[in-house]
Amino acid sequence: MAPDKPQSKTEVVATAEEIEQAIAKLTRADFAKLNEFARNRAQVLSLFGVSYAGEDLLQEAVISLLEQRRHWNPKKVDFMGVLMGAIRSIASNLKERAKTTGFEIPASQFVEQDVDGAELPTPVDLVQEARLNPEQSALVFGLLDELQEVFAEDPEALVIMDGWSDRMSGTEIIDALGIDRNAYETIVRRIRRQVDARWPRGSHNVR
Amino acid sequence: MSGKKQWTVEQAEHTLDQIAESVEAAPSKEIEEDVLSSGGDADVLAAQTKAALLAGVKRFQQRRLSRARQRYRESSQRIESRARRVASSAEARKTQFFALLKANPNIQSALTIQYRELSSLTDDDIASALEEADALGALEEIGERPDESKS
Numbered sequence: 001m002a003p004d005k006p007q008s009k010t011e012v013v014a015t016a017e018e019i020e021q022a023i024a025k026l027t028r029a030d031f032a033k034l035n036e037f038a039r040n041r042a043q044v045l046s047l048f049g050v051s052y053a054g055e056d057l058l059q060e061a062v063i064s065l066l067e068q069r070r071h072w073n074p075k076k077v078d079f080m081g082v083l084m085g086a087i088r089s090i091a092s093n094l095k096e097r098a099k100t101t102g103f104e105i106p107a108s109q110f111v112e113q114d115v116d117g118a119e120l121p122t123p124v125d126l127v128q129e130a131r132l133n134p135e136q137s138a139l140v141f142g143l144l145d146e147l148q149e150v151f152a153e154d155p156e157a158l159v160i161m162d163g164w165s166d167r168m169s170g171t172e173i174i175d176a177l178g179i180d181r182n183a184y185e186t187i188v189r190r191i192r193r194q195v196d197a198r199w200p201r202g203s204h205n206v207r
Numbered sequence: 208m209s210g211k212k213q214w215t216v217e218q219a220e221h222t223l224d225q226i227a228e229s230v231e232a233a234p235s236k237e238i239e240e241d242v243l244s245s246g247g248d249a250d251v252l253a254a255q256t257k258a259a260l261l262a263g264v265k266r267f268q269q270r271r272l273s274r275a276r277q278r279y280r281e282s283s284q285r286i287e288s289r290a291r292r293v294a295s296s297a298e299a300r301k302t303q304f305f306a307l308l309k310a311n312p313n314i315q316s317a318l319t320i321q322y323r324e325l326s327s328l329t330d331d332d333i334a335s336a337l338e339e340a341d342a343l344g345a346l347e348e349i350g351e352r353p354d355e356s357k358s
Contacts, residue, residue: 016264023260029235031253032242034260040227047216047223055259062263083260084231141214144222148212164222165212170229188229189241195226197245 013071019062022079030080034058036192037084039199041091047140048098052091061086143198150194156187292346293337297330303349304333307340310349314340 014022026034038054038061045052064070064086072082144161151157163173174184230238242249294300308315308325318325318336328336340346 016267020261020264023257023264026257026260027235028249028253029239031256032239032249033230033233033235035252035256036238036242037227037230040223040230044220044223044227047219055255055262058256058259059263059266062260063267066264066267080235088227140219140223144214144219145212161222164225165214165218167218167221170225185229185232188226189233189237192226192229193241193245196241196247 013068014065014074016066018074019065019072022074023062026079034080034083034087036196038087040195041087043140043143043199045091045094045098048095050094050098052094057087057090058083060090064090143195146198147191147194151191154190157191160184160187161191292341293334297333300330300333300337303346304328304337306349307337307345311340311345314345 035054035058038057040054041057042052042054061083065072065082070082070086070089072079077085148158148161151161159177160173163176168176170184170188174181177184239249242252294303308318314336315325318328337346
Protein backbone atom coordinates (compact mmCIF):
# COMPACT_ATOMS: atom_id res chain seq x y z
CA MET A 1 0.00 0.00 0.00
CA ALA A 2 1.34 3.41 -0.82
CA PRO A 3 2.02 5.28 2.42
CA ASP A 4 -0.26 8.21 3.10
CA LYS A 5 2.51 10.61 4.05
CA PRO A 6 2.04 13.71 6.13
CA GLN A 7 1.75 16.87 4.06
CA SER A 8 4.86 18.33 5.68
CA LYS A 9 7.65 17.12 7.91
CA THR A 10 6.22 19.09 10.79
CA GLU A 11 2.68 17.75 10.49
CA VAL A 12 1.61 16.02 13.68
CA VAL A 13 0.32 12.47 13.36
CA ALA A 14 -1.54 10.43 15.96
CA THR A 15 0.27 8.31 18.51
CA ALA A 16 -0.69 4.73 19.40
CA GLU A 17 -2.30 6.03 22.58
CA GLU A 18 -4.43 8.52 20.64
CA ILE A 19 -5.57 5.74 18.33
CA GLU A 20 -6.55 3.55 21.28
CA GLN A 21 -8.40 6.46 22.85
CA ALA A 22 -10.19 7.15 19.58
CA ILE A 23 -11.37 3.52 19.41
CA ALA A 24 -12.61 3.79 22.99
CA LYS A 25 -14.64 6.88 22.07
CA LEU A 26 -16.53 5.32 19.15
CA THR A 27 -20.25 4.85 19.72
CA ARG A 28 -22.37 1.78 19.08
CA ALA A 29 -23.69 3.51 15.97
CA ASP A 30 -20.13 4.20 14.76
CA PHE A 31 -19.22 0.53 15.16
CA ALA A 32 -22.31 -0.44 13.16
CA LYS A 33 -21.28 1.89 10.35
CA LEU A 34 -17.65 0.75 10.31
CA ASN A 35 -18.74 -2.88 10.31
CA GLU A 36 -21.14 -2.28 7.43
CA PHE A 37 -18.53 -0.51 5.37
CA ALA A 38 -15.81 -3.11 6.01
CA ARG A 39 -18.23 -5.92 5.18
CA ASN A 40 -19.11 -4.23 1.90
CA ARG A 41 -15.42 -3.99 0.94
CA ALA A 42 -14.94 -7.65 1.87
CA GLN A 43 -17.83 -8.51 -0.47
CA VAL A 44 -16.01 -6.74 -3.31
CA LEU A 45 -12.81 -8.64 -2.49
CA SER A 46 -14.64 -11.95 -2.70
CA LEU A 47 -15.46 -11.09 -6.32
CA PHE A 48 -11.72 -11.20 -6.97
CA GLY A 49 -11.03 -14.38 -5.03
CA VAL A 50 -9.68 -12.66 -1.92
CA SER A 51 -10.96 -14.22 1.28
CA TYR A 52 -11.03 -11.34 3.74
CA ALA A 53 -13.72 -10.78 6.35
CA GLY A 54 -14.75 -7.27 7.30
CA GLU A 55 -13.03 -7.83 10.64
CA ASP A 56 -9.73 -8.51 8.87
CA LEU A 57 -9.98 -5.18 7.07
CA LEU A 58 -10.81 -3.37 10.32
CA GLN A 59 -7.81 -4.94 12.03
CA GLU A 60 -5.44 -4.10 9.20
CA ALA A 61 -6.73 -0.53 9.01
CA VAL A 62 -5.68 0.00 12.63
CA ILE A 63 -2.30 -1.66 12.04
CA SER A 64 -1.69 0.59 9.02
CA LEU A 65 -2.28 3.65 11.21
CA LEU A 66 -0.12 2.37 14.07
CA GLU A 67 2.71 1.44 11.73
CA GLN A 68 2.28 4.88 10.15
CA ARG A 69 1.82 3.44 6.68
CA ARG A 70 -1.17 5.76 6.78
CA HIS A 71 -1.20 8.93 8.81
CA TRP A 72 -3.92 10.47 10.85
CA ASN A 73 -3.87 14.02 12.04
CA PRO A 74 -6.62 14.13 14.71
CA LYS A 75 -6.90 17.90 14.32
CA LYS A 76 -7.79 17.66 10.65
CA VAL A 77 -9.69 14.43 10.03
CA ASP A 78 -12.16 12.55 12.22
CA PHE A 79 -11.27 8.99 13.20
CA MET A 80 -14.22 7.43 11.38
CA GLY A 81 -13.12 9.14 8.17
CA VAL A 82 -9.53 8.00 8.44
CA LEU A 83 -10.52 4.42 9.31
CA MET A 84 -12.90 4.14 6.38
CA GLY A 85 -10.27 5.68 4.12
CA ALA A 86 -7.74 3.10 5.33
CA ILE A 87 -10.21 0.24 4.79
CA ARG A 88 -11.04 1.47 1.29
CA SER A 89 -7.38 1.82 0.39
CA ILE A 90 -6.37 -1.58 1.82
CA ALA A 91 -9.24 -3.31 0.00
CA SER A 92 -8.38 -1.53 -3.24
CA ASN A 93 -4.73 -2.58 -3.00
CA LEU A 94 -5.69 -6.16 -2.20
CA LYS A 95 -8.00 -6.24 -5.19
CA GLU A 96 -5.31 -4.90 -7.53
CA ARG A 97 -2.77 -7.38 -6.21
CA ALA A 98 -5.25 -10.25 -6.52
CA LYS A 99 -5.79 -9.28 -10.16
CA THR A 100 -2.06 -9.33 -10.89
CA THR A 101 -0.26 -11.65 -8.49
CA GLY A 102 -2.83 -13.82 -6.75
CA PHE A 103 -4.07 -14.25 -3.19
CA GLU A 104 -3.60 -12.26 -0.05
CA ILE A 105 -3.72 -13.67 3.45
CA PRO A 106 -5.15 -11.55 6.26
CA ALA A 107 -2.71 -10.69 9.07
CA SER A 108 -5.18 -12.26 11.50
CA GLN A 109 -4.43 -15.65 9.97
CA PHE A 110 -0.70 -15.41 10.68
CA VAL A 111 0.61 -16.70 13.99
CA GLU A 112 3.42 -14.56 15.38
CA GLN A 113 4.88 -17.06 17.79
CA ASP A 114 4.71 -20.76 18.37
CA VAL A 115 3.98 -20.39 22.09
CA ASP A 116 2.80 -23.94 22.73
CA GLY A 117 5.18 -25.61 20.35
CA ALA A 118 2.34 -26.35 17.95
CA GLU A 119 3.14 -26.73 14.29
CA LEU A 120 2.67 -23.43 12.48
CA PRO A 121 0.82 -23.32 9.18
CA THR A 122 3.10 -22.86 6.20
CA PRO A 123 2.46 -20.01 3.74
CA VAL A 124 1.21 -22.65 1.31
CA ASP A 125 -1.35 -23.89 3.86
CA LEU A 126 -2.51 -20.35 4.45
CA VAL A 127 -2.89 -19.57 0.77
CA GLN A 128 -4.93 -22.72 0.30
CA GLU A 129 -7.19 -21.74 3.19
CA ALA A 130 -7.55 -18.21 1.85
CA ARG A 131 -8.45 -19.34 -1.64
CA LEU A 132 -12.11 -18.95 -2.43
CA ASN A 133 -13.54 -21.44 -4.79
CA PRO A 134 -15.65 -20.22 -7.71
CA GLU A 135 -18.86 -21.24 -5.94
CA GLN A 136 -18.03 -19.03 -2.99
CA SER A 137 -17.18 -16.00 -5.09
CA ALA A 138 -20.34 -16.61 -7.11
CA LEU A 139 -22.33 -16.05 -3.93
CA VAL A 140 -21.99 -12.31 -4.44
CA PHE A 141 -23.74 -12.73 -7.75
CA GLY A 142 -26.32 -14.86 -5.95
CA LEU A 143 -26.89 -12.05 -3.47
CA LEU A 144 -27.50 -9.58 -6.28
CA ASP A 145 -29.88 -11.99 -8.02
CA GLU A 146 -31.72 -12.42 -4.76
CA LEU A 147 -32.02 -8.68 -4.33
CA GLN A 148 -33.59 -8.36 -7.74
CA GLU A 149 -36.14 -10.98 -6.81
CA VAL A 150 -36.86 -9.30 -3.47
CA PHE A 151 -37.43 -6.00 -5.25
CA ALA A 152 -39.70 -7.44 -7.92
CA GLU A 153 -42.52 -5.48 -6.29
CA ASP A 154 -40.39 -2.38 -5.74
CA PRO A 155 -39.79 -0.86 -9.20
CA GLU A 156 -37.89 2.14 -7.80
CA ALA A 157 -35.26 -0.09 -6.21
CA LEU A 158 -35.07 -2.23 -9.34
CA VAL A 159 -34.51 0.80 -11.56
CA ILE A 160 -31.67 1.97 -9.34
CA MET A 161 -30.07 -1.48 -9.33
CA ASP A 162 -30.37 -1.57 -13.11
CA GLY A 163 -28.70 1.83 -13.26
CA TRP A 164 -25.84 0.55 -11.12
CA SER A 165 -25.43 -2.52 -13.28
CA ASP A 166 -25.16 -0.13 -16.25
CA ARG A 167 -22.24 1.52 -14.36
CA MET A 168 -24.24 4.68 -13.67
CA SER A 169 -23.36 6.85 -10.68
CA GLY A 170 -25.90 8.00 -8.11
CA THR A 171 -25.94 11.49 -9.60
CA GLU A 172 -26.57 10.14 -13.11
CA ILE A 173 -29.45 8.02 -11.84
CA ILE A 174 -30.92 10.99 -9.96
CA ASP A 175 -30.76 13.07 -13.14
CA ALA A 176 -32.17 10.29 -15.31
CA LEU A 177 -35.09 9.62 -12.98
CA GLY A 178 -35.73 13.26 -12.15
CA ILE A 179 -35.75 12.56 -8.41
CA ASP A 180 -33.94 14.44 -5.65
CA ARG A 181 -30.99 13.17 -3.61
CA ASN A 182 -33.15 12.41 -0.56
CA ALA A 183 -35.51 10.24 -2.57
CA TYR A 184 -32.54 8.39 -4.08
CA GLU A 185 -30.94 7.83 -0.67
CA THR A 186 -34.24 6.55 0.76
CA ILE A 187 -34.46 3.92 -1.98
CA VAL A 188 -30.78 3.01 -1.62
CA ARG A 189 -31.35 2.55 2.09
CA ARG A 190 -34.01 -0.07 1.31
CA ILE A 191 -31.48 -1.89 -0.86
CA ARG A 192 -28.82 -1.61 1.83
CA ARG A 193 -31.12 -3.14 4.43
CA GLN A 194 -31.76 -6.15 2.22
CA VAL A 195 -28.04 -6.64 1.64
CA ASP A 196 -27.53 -6.38 5.38
CA ALA A 197 -30.16 -9.01 6.10
CA ARG A 198 -28.78 -11.43 3.49
CA TRP A 199 -25.04 -11.36 4.13
CA PRO A 200 -23.93 -13.12 7.33
CA ARG A 201 -21.56 -11.14 9.51
CA GLY A 202 -18.07 -12.09 10.61
CA SER A 203 -17.51 -14.75 8.01
CA HIS A 204 -14.77 -15.08 5.41
CA ASN A 205 -16.86 -17.31 3.22
CA VAL A 206 -20.52 -16.70 2.83
CA ARG A 207 -22.62 -19.84 3.15
CA MET B 208 -38.84 -10.02 -13.41
CA SER B 209 -38.27 -12.28 -16.34
CA GLY B 210 -35.20 -14.51 -16.13
CA LYS B 211 -32.09 -13.99 -14.07
CA LYS B 212 -29.72 -11.18 -14.92
CA GLN B 213 -26.20 -12.28 -15.83
CA TRP B 214 -23.95 -10.17 -13.61
CA THR B 215 -20.38 -9.46 -14.59
CA VAL B 216 -17.69 -8.84 -11.97
CA GLU B 217 -17.52 -5.18 -13.03
CA GLN B 218 -21.29 -4.72 -12.65
CA ALA B 219 -21.30 -6.40 -9.24
CA GLU B 220 -18.32 -4.33 -8.12
CA HIS B 221 -19.93 -1.09 -9.27
CA THR B 222 -23.16 -1.98 -7.48
CA LEU B 223 -21.29 -2.71 -4.25
CA ASP B 224 -19.30 0.52 -4.67
CA GLN B 225 -22.55 2.49 -4.88
CA ILE B 226 -23.82 0.81 -1.73
CA ALA B 227 -20.50 1.62 0.00
CA GLU B 228 -20.87 5.27 -0.98
CA SER B 229 -24.31 5.30 0.55
CA VAL B 230 -23.00 3.68 3.78
CA GLU B 231 -20.19 6.21 3.96
CA ALA B 232 -22.53 9.16 3.46
CA ALA B 233 -25.14 7.95 5.93
CA PRO B 234 -25.07 9.09 9.56
CA SER B 235 -23.89 6.35 11.92
CA LYS B 236 -27.27 6.45 13.68
CA GLU B 237 -29.04 5.50 10.45
CA ILE B 238 -26.86 2.41 9.96
CA GLU B 239 -27.45 1.43 13.57
CA GLU B 240 -31.23 1.74 13.05
CA ASP B 241 -30.93 -0.48 9.96
CA VAL B 242 -29.09 -3.13 11.97
CA LEU B 243 -31.80 -3.07 14.63
CA SER B 244 -34.67 -3.08 12.12
CA SER B 245 -33.20 -6.10 10.32
CA GLY B 246 -33.17 -8.00 13.63
CA GLY B 247 -29.46 -7.60 14.31
CA ASP B 248 -27.99 -7.16 17.76
CA ALA B 249 -26.23 -3.80 17.69
CA ASP B 250 -24.49 -4.45 21.02
CA VAL B 251 -22.97 -7.72 19.82
CA LEU B 252 -22.00 -6.09 16.52
CA ALA B 253 -20.34 -3.18 18.35
CA ALA B 254 -18.44 -5.58 20.61
CA GLN B 255 -17.24 -7.61 17.62
CA THR B 256 -16.18 -4.53 15.69
CA LYS B 257 -14.39 -3.02 18.67
CA ALA B 258 -12.64 -6.34 19.27
CA ALA B 259 -11.43 -6.39 15.66
CA LEU B 260 -10.03 -2.85 15.97
CA LEU B 261 -8.35 -3.63 19.29
CA ALA B 262 -6.96 -6.85 17.81
CA GLY B 263 -5.13 -4.56 15.38
CA VAL B 264 -3.62 -2.63 18.31
CA LYS B 265 -2.63 -5.88 20.00
CA ARG B 266 -1.10 -7.27 16.84
CA PHE B 267 0.92 -4.09 16.35
CA GLN B 268 2.19 -4.29 19.94
CA GLN B 269 3.09 -7.97 19.50
CA ARG B 270 5.06 -7.17 16.35
CA ARG B 271 6.84 -4.33 18.09
CA LEU B 272 7.64 -6.55 21.07
CA SER B 273 8.80 -9.31 18.77
CA ARG B 274 11.11 -6.89 16.94
CA ALA B 275 12.47 -5.57 20.27
CA ARG B 276 13.15 -9.14 21.42
CA GLN B 277 14.92 -9.89 18.17
CA ARG B 278 17.10 -6.79 18.52
CA TYR B 279 17.88 -7.76 22.13
CA ARG B 280 18.84 -11.30 21.10
CA GLU B 281 21.13 -9.99 18.36
CA SER B 282 22.71 -7.46 20.68
CA SER B 283 23.24 -10.10 23.42
CA GLN B 284 24.87 -12.42 20.91
CA ARG B 285 27.25 -9.65 19.84
CA ILE B 286 28.20 -8.87 23.45
CA GLU B 287 28.59 -12.56 24.27
CA SER B 288 30.86 -13.24 21.31
CA ARG B 289 32.92 -10.18 22.21
CA ALA B 290 33.32 -11.36 25.81
CA ARG B 291 34.44 -14.76 24.63
CA ARG B 292 37.29 -13.20 22.65
CA VAL B 293 38.88 -11.87 25.86
CA ALA B 294 40.67 -14.74 27.58
CA SER B 295 39.13 -16.00 30.81
CA SER B 296 42.21 -16.46 33.05
CA ALA B 297 44.68 -13.77 34.11
CA GLU B 298 47.61 -15.71 32.68
CA ALA B 299 45.87 -16.19 29.33
CA ARG B 300 44.85 -12.53 29.24
CA LYS B 301 48.49 -11.56 29.72
CA THR B 302 49.55 -13.80 26.83
CA GLN B 303 46.74 -12.41 24.68
CA PHE B 304 47.71 -8.87 25.67
CA PHE B 305 51.33 -9.26 24.58
CA ALA B 306 50.24 -10.88 21.34
CA LEU B 307 48.09 -7.85 20.77
CA LEU B 308 51.01 -5.48 21.45
CA LYS B 309 53.25 -7.44 19.13
CA ALA B 310 50.71 -7.13 16.36
CA ASN B 311 50.00 -3.45 17.12
CA PRO B 312 53.18 -1.50 18.02
CA ASN B 313 51.17 1.71 18.19
CA ILE B 314 49.19 0.39 21.12
CA GLN B 315 52.41 -0.58 22.86
CA SER B 316 53.86 2.92 22.56
CA ALA B 317 50.61 4.49 23.76
CA LEU B 318 50.49 2.21 26.78
CA THR B 319 54.17 2.74 27.57
CA ILE B 320 53.56 6.47 27.73
CA GLN B 321 50.61 5.89 30.01
CA TYR B 322 52.17 3.34 32.36
CA ARG B 323 55.91 3.79 31.69
CA GLU B 324 56.53 0.13 32.30
CA LEU B 325 54.22 -2.48 30.94
CA SER B 326 55.20 -4.81 33.78
CA SER B 327 53.40 -2.45 36.17
CA LEU B 328 50.03 -3.20 34.50
CA THR B 329 47.55 -5.02 36.74
CA ASP B 330 45.24 -7.73 35.45
CA ASP B 331 42.36 -5.22 35.58
CA ASP B 332 44.37 -2.84 33.35
CA ILE B 333 45.06 -5.68 30.92
CA ALA B 334 41.44 -6.88 30.90
CA SER B 335 40.24 -3.34 30.32
CA ALA B 336 42.76 -2.78 27.51
CA LEU B 337 41.74 -6.06 25.88
CA GLU B 338 38.04 -5.13 26.02
CA GLU B 339 38.75 -1.78 24.43
CA ALA B 340 40.93 -3.41 21.77
CA ASP B 341 38.16 -5.93 21.15
CA ALA B 342 35.61 -3.15 20.72
CA LEU B 343 37.90 -1.75 18.02
CA GLY B 344 38.15 -5.18 16.38
CA ALA B 345 41.87 -5.61 17.19
CA LEU B 346 41.42 -8.98 18.93
CA GLU B 347 39.55 -10.35 15.98
CA GLU B 348 42.47 -9.28 13.79
CA ILE B 349 45.10 -11.18 15.79
CA GLY B 350 42.79 -14.17 15.76
CA GLU B 351 44.35 -15.78 18.82
CA ARG B 352 42.40 -17.23 21.69
CA PRO B 353 44.85 -18.26 24.45
CA ASP B 354 42.14 -20.31 26.19
CA GLU B 355 41.71 -22.37 23.07
CA SER B 356 45.40 -22.74 22.32
CA LYS B 357 45.94 -24.17 25.82
CA SER B 358 43.24 -26.80 25.58
